[in-house]
Amino acid sequence: MDITAKLAEELQIRKKQAEAAVKLIDEGNTIPFIARYRKEATGALNDEVLRSLAERLTYLRNLEEKKEQVLSSIEEQGKLTAELKTQILAAETMVVVDDLYRPYRPKRRTRAIIAREKGLQPLADLIWLQMSKTPLAAEAEKYIDPEKEVNTAEDAIAGAKDILAEQISDEAAYRIRIREMTVKEGKIVSSAKDKEAESVYEMYYEFEEGIAKLAGHRILALNRGENEKILTVKVQAPEDRILSYLERKVIKRDNPVTSGVLKEVIADSYSRLIAPAIEREIRSSLTERAEDGAIRVFGKNLEQLLMQPPIANQVVLGWDPAFRTGCKLAVVDETGKVLDTTVIYPTAPQNKVAEAKAVLKKLIAKYRITLISLGNGTASRESEQIIVELLKEIPQKVQYIIVNEAGASVYSASKLATEEFPNFDVGQRSAASMARRLQDPLAELVKIDPKSIGVGQYQHDMNQKKLSEALQGVVEGCVNKVGVDLNTASVSLLSYISGVSKVIAKNIVAYREENGRFAARSELLKVAKLGPKAYEQCAGFLRIADGKNPLDATGVHPESYEAAKKLLEKLGFSTEDVKNRKLSGIGKKISDYPKLAEELGVGELTLKDIVKELEKPARDPREDMPKPILRSDVLEIKDLKPGMILKGTVRNVIDFGAFVDIGVHQDGLVHISQICDRYIKHPLEAVSVGDIVDVQVMSVDVKKQRIQLTMKFQK
Structure with a gap:
C-alpha cells in the first residue's frame, strides 16, 4: 500500500503535503512545532489535520506489519496462493486481514479438528461435492470406529457436519458479505431485565434501531446499560436473507442425498460460528465509532474551555462551598499568588451568617477584592445567597461568578497540589484553584487530568488510552497556541510545551530557582537534558518578557531571528520598536511578499507569521473568545x-x-x-x-x- 497516497486521499490533502508531514513526524518533530513552524513544508496543515494524519499513519503502518506477519505465517504452512496474496495485500482494514487469515490461523481444539482426528474429512468432502447417489447413512457406516468414538453412522455424519460448518465459517468472502448485510439491514434491539425498575435507561427498555442509523450517544448508553446489568442488547440480523445467500453459495445442485444435510450445516455454521463472531465485531466497531465521535466532541469542548479568556488584573476570592466542614476561602492576587486563606460557616448546620459576613467584609477591604469565584458544588446555592446579600451591604463594587468545580477535588488531593501548597489542606487548595481557574483557566486546568474537567460524555466507558492520548493532544495544542512565560510557568504548563518532557519541565524550573530569571531563550540550552532538538521544538513557544532580545517575547522562532532583524531594518525599524509595540500595521508596507520572502531567505508563510508577531507581540489568541458572565444577583x-x-x-x-x-x-x-x-x-x-x-x-x-x-x- 502507498501509505502517503492513502493518507492524502483520506484527509483530502495533496500527496506532497502528506509526504512532508510523514517525514517531519518520522524525524521526531512534534505536531505543534510542525503546524506552527513548518508551514512551507506541509502547505500550512493545521494541528487537527496533522494529529489525524499521525493517528492514521500509525494504523496503516500496523496494518502493513500485520499483513506481512499473516503472509509469512500462511507461506510457512505452504498454503499461500497468488490470489490469496493479492487479496491480503489489497485489504484496507484489520478486520478483512483477519477474515482472510481465519482458515490458516492456528486454532484451539474445535469440534471440526476433533472430527478430522477421527478421520471424518473424506465423508465431509463427499457431502461437499454433492455428487453421491448412495444414501448418506450407508456411506457413513464406513467410518464407524469405536476406538475413535465413532460408534454409529449418526456420529460420523455429525462429525462431518462439524467440519463443513467450520469450513463455511472460515470463508472470508461469506463473512464479508454477511457483515455487510447485517450492518445495512440489521437492527440493534434492547430490552429491560426488569421492566418495572426505574432507571435512566427507560427509553431503552423496548428499543430497536437500524445499525446503520444508530447515533453514537445511543450506542454508549446501551453499552453502559448492558454493563450495569439493566439492559439486554442484541444484534438482530436479517437471518432469512443470510441463510438464503449461504444456501445459494454452498448448494450447487439439488441432490436429495446432500441438500438437506447442507441446509442443516449452513444453519449451524451461521448460528453457532458466524453470527456470534459478527455480532461481536459489529458491536465492537459501533463502540469504536461512537467512542471516536465522543472523543472528538470531548476534545472540541476541552479546547474551548481551555481557551477561555483570562480575567486579568483582579484580586479574586476563591470560595469552595460546603455545609458541615464550612466554606473554604482563598484570596489570590493579580499574579495568582495566594495572599490569605480562611474558613467560614455561614451554611447549615452552623449558620454563622453574621460572623461569616464580617470576615468577608474585612477580606474585601484589606485586599481590595473585586471578584468572587464560587464553586458550583454542594452548598453553592446557599453560599450564593449570602454573597448576593453581602454585595448589597458593602460600598465596594464586587461581582461574582460561578465556576465549574469539575476536577477541583482531583487536583486538591493530587501530589502536584501537595507540592504547590504543602501547608494547605485540600479545601484551601480547592479554594485557591477556584480563584486561579478564573484568572487563567489554561494555566490552572492543565494541572488536572483532562478526563476530570467535566466537558465530556460517557468518558469513563471509553478506551482510556485512546481518550487520554486525544485529550493530551488537545491540551498540548492549546498550551502551544497561547505560549507560556518561561519565567513564571509551572512544571505542569511547561510539560505540555512542544519538545518538553516532564523531566525537562522540572529541570527548567530547577534551573530558574537556582540561577534566577532566564534572560534569553538561548539560555535554555544550559538546562539539563534539553539538547538542540528539544530546543528547536520548544523555543518558539516559550516567551521571555523584558529579556535581552525583544524577539524572545514573541512567537518568532530563533531560527528566523536573522530574517526578522533584516525585515525590521528594511522597513526602518529596530528590535526596540518590537519591545515598545510600535509596529502595528507594518504588514501594509510590504507590497510583494513572495519577493521579500526570497530576499530574506524564508518562506512566504513564515514571513507572514513573522509580520503578524511583530505587529502584535505575544498576542493572546484567547482575547477573541467570549468573556464569562459576571453576576451580582441570584436566580433560583x-x-x-x-x-x-x-x-x-x-x-x-x-x-x-x-x-x-x-x-x-x-x-x-x-x-x-x-x-x-x-x-x-x-x-x-x-x-x-x-x-x-x-x-x-x-x-x-x-x-x-x-x-x-x-x-x-x-x-
Missing part, C-alpha cells in the same frame, strides 16, 4: 417561568444538545432541534463551550431539576 430554579429570556454560558456540548448555565446551578438543556432554525448534524456546528448565548425557558421540572431551553425565539 423556582424563579424560572416558561417564556423567560436569559443570557447563559454553554457549559457542555454533547451529541443531542448543549447544556447552558443560566445562573441557577442546574444547567438547562437546549436540545439539538432547538439550537437553530437550519438543520445541523451536530450541536458543535452552531455552539461551543464558553459561548455566551441568549436562551428562552421552555419548561421547568423543579422536582427532577430539569430545565428545557430553546435558542429559537424572536430576540
Whole structure:
C-alpha cells in the first residue's frame, strides 16, 4: 500500500503535503512545532489535520506489519496462493486481514479438528461435492470406529457436519458479505431485565434501531446499560436473507442425498460460528465509532474551555462551598499568588451568617477584592445567597461568578497540589484553584487530568488510552497556541510545551530557582537534558518578557531571528520598536511578499507569521473568545417561568444538545432541534463551550431539576 497516497486521499490533502508531514513526524518533530513552524513544508496543515494524519499513519503502518506477519505465517504452512496474496495485500482494514487469515490461523481444539482426528474429512468432502447417489447413512457406516468414538453412522455424519460448518465459517468472502448485510439491514434491539425498575435507561427498555442509523450517544448508553446489568442488547440480523445467500453459495445442485444435510450445516455454521463472531465485531466497531465521535466532541469542548479568556488584573476570592466542614476561602492576587486563606460557616448546620459576613467584609477591604469565584458544588446555592446579600451591604463594587468545580477535588488531593501548597489542606487548595481557574483557566486546568474537567460524555466507558492520548493532544495544542512565560510557568504548563518532557519541565524550573530569571531563550540550552532538538521544538513557544532580545517575547522562532532583524531594518525599524509595540500595521508596507520572502531567505508563510508577531507581540489568541458572565444577583430554579429570556454560558456540548448555565446551578438543556432554525448534524456546528448565548425557558421540572431551553425565539 502507498501509505502517503492513502493518507492524502483520506484527509483530502495533496500527496506532497502528506509526504512532508510523514517525514517531519518520522524525524521526531512534534505536531505543534510542525503546524506552527513548518508551514512551507506541509502547505500550512493545521494541528487537527496533522494529529489525524499521525493517528492514521500509525494504523496503516500496523496494518502493513500485520499483513506481512499473516503472509509469512500462511507461506510457512505452504498454503499461500497468488490470489490469496493479492487479496491480503489489497485489504484496507484489520478486520478483512483477519477474515482472510481465519482458515490458516492456528486454532484451539474445535469440534471440526476433533472430527478430522477421527478421520471424518473424506465423508465431509463427499457431502461437499454433492455428487453421491448412495444414501448418506450407508456411506457413513464406513467410518464407524469405536476406538475413535465413532460408534454409529449418526456420529460420523455429525462429525462431518462439524467440519463443513467450520469450513463455511472460515470463508472470508461469506463473512464479508454477511457483515455487510447485517450492518445495512440489521437492527440493534434492547430490552429491560426488569421492566418495572426505574432507571435512566427507560427509553431503552423496548428499543430497536437500524445499525446503520444508530447515533453514537445511543450506542454508549446501551453499552453502559448492558454493563450495569439493566439492559439486554442484541444484534438482530436479517437471518432469512443470510441463510438464503449461504444456501445459494454452498448448494450447487439439488441432490436429495446432500441438500438437506447442507441446509442443516449452513444453519449451524451461521448460528453457532458466524453470527456470534459478527455480532461481536459489529458491536465492537459501533463502540469504536461512537467512542471516536465522543472523543472528538470531548476534545472540541476541552479546547474551548481551555481557551477561555483570562480575567486579568483582579484580586479574586476563591470560595469552595460546603455545609458541615464550612466554606473554604482563598484570596489570590493579580499574579495568582495566594495572599490569605480562611474558613467560614455561614451554611447549615452552623449558620454563622453574621460572623461569616464580617470576615468577608474585612477580606474585601484589606485586599481590595473585586471578584468572587464560587464553586458550583454542594452548598453553592446557599453560599450564593449570602454573597448576593453581602454585595448589597458593602460600598465596594464586587461581582461574582460561578465556576465549574469539575476536577477541583482531583487536583486538591493530587501530589502536584501537595507540592504547590504543602501547608494547605485540600479545601484551601480547592479554594485557591477556584480563584486561579478564573484568572487563567489554561494555566490552572492543565494541572488536572483532562478526563476530570467535566466537558465530556460517557468518558469513563471509553478506551482510556485512546481518550487520554486525544485529550493530551488537545491540551498540548492549546498550551502551544497561547505560549507560556518561561519565567513564571509551572512544571505542569511547561510539560505540555512542544519538545518538553516532564523531566525537562522540572529541570527548567530547577534551573530558574537556582540561577534566577532566564534572560534569553538561548539560555535554555544550559538546562539539563534539553539538547538542540528539544530546543528547536520548544523555543518558539516559550516567551521571555523584558529579556535581552525583544524577539524572545514573541512567537518568532530563533531560527528566523536573522530574517526578522533584516525585515525590521528594511522597513526602518529596530528590535526596540518590537519591545515598545510600535509596529502595528507594518504588514501594509510590504507590497510583494513572495519577493521579500526570497530576499530574506524564508518562506512566504513564515514571513507572514513573522509580520503578524511583530505587529502584535505575544498576542493572546484567547482575547477573541467570549468573556464569562459576571453576576451580582441570584436566580433560583423556582424563579424560572416558561417564556423567560436569559443570557447563559454553554457549559457542555454533547451529541443531542448543549447544556447552558443560566445562573441557577442546574444547567438547562437546549436540545439539538432547538439550537437553530437550519438543520445541523451536530450541536458543535452552531455552539461551543464558553459561548455566551441568549436562551428562552421552555419548561421547568423543579422536582427532577430539569430545565428545557430553546435558542429559537424572536430576540
